[in-house]
């Protein structure tokens with residue numbers, strides 16, 4: 001599936017080819033912190049299926065809870081995270097942040113990871129009043 005996307009300020013724009021079956025929710029504590037939210041939503045893609053069209057990406061590397069070094073890329077102007085990869089396992093596979101994809105309404109997660117660190121309320125939002 002062909003998609004395109006951009007960061008919050010649109011300094012960074014890209015296009016990519018993704019497999020909608022590879023969309024997942026990540027509940028790891030790192031995703032919670034650097035997303036500023038309860039979890040990350042990611043689609044796994046290979047590097048050759050990602051093309052940066054406009055802008056540049058800044059990279060920040062951190063040792064994750066899993067012990068691997070994760071290289072996180074983000075817009076240098078507005079800070080929106082674009083994707084992340086594991087350093088040392090080849091840079092040809094990474095997780096693209098679904099919230100930056102224009103067609104994100106068509107990318108529904110098919111599995112969840114790091115569920116042991118999930119916030120206990122996220123599995124069922126139906127009882128929370130809606131406005």
Ligand SMILES: [Zn+2]
Nearest residue numbers: 007009075078
């Ligand atoms: Zn930006």
Ligand SMILES: [Zn+2]
Nearest residue numbers: 026028031040
């Ligand atoms: Zn995560």
